[in-house]
Amino acid sequence: MGISERKARERDERERRIVVTARAIAEREGWAAVTIRRLADEIEYSQPVLYSHFQNRDEIVGAVALEGFGELAELLGDARRPASTPAEQAQDVACTYLDFAFERPALYDAMFVLPTGLRFARSDTPAQLRATFGAMLAVIAPFADEATAETETETFWAALHGLAQLERHGRIRPAFRAIRLALLVEMISGGGH
Missing domain, CATH: 1.10.357.10 (Tetracycline Repressor, domain 2)
Known part of the structure; x- marks a missing residue:
């Protein structure tokens, strides 16, 4: 696997983790609890990383x-x-x-x-x-x-x-x-x- 393929896979995995975490928070606490800051804290990514996946x-x-x-x-x-x-x-x-x-x-x-x-x-x-x-x-x-x-x-x-x-x-x-x-x-x- 080349570097670009690995980076693409890692990007897809990060994006998947963001979506799974957002859904889990929403199911537990409702959508009002789902914020970019909360997601960043939960999955231990910086907010700019989240914004690199979702606007x-x-x-x-x-x-x-x-x-x-x-x-x-x-x-x-x-x-x-x-x-x-x-x-x-x-x-x-x-x-x-x-x-x-x-x-x-x-x-x-x-x-x-x-x-x-x-x-x-x-x-x-x-x-x-x-x-x-x-x-x-x-x-x-x-x-x-x-x-x-x-x-x-x-x-x-x-x-x-x-x-x-x-x-x-x-x-x-x-x-x-x-x-x-x-x-x-x-x-x-x-x-x-």
């Missing part, structure tokens, strides 16, 4: 969010059981999405609430975001016209996000989550398609 905290949050989208895309893909009906697949994906939001609140906030600079629905949208959207599109497409499938998927995603946020913040009753999901899937699958 600001938003970029670190964005890197954590990208990880989250990769994880979510994989979970949503795994949720689709091939032998189940399209409505059951939509139900399984919806449940998996909400489980993800509740089990990983700091990660979910990085992905959907905090500023990240990530661009959705653009030509330069990262692959992880595209994969997450694709996993949702796969369960909505059977009920949608080709011309509106992406818009219907965005609506499904928006509904799930709204349900997640409202329940996470105590605005709706958790005991009725399954009923709400069944109603959502019924609206999507039985909406005249």
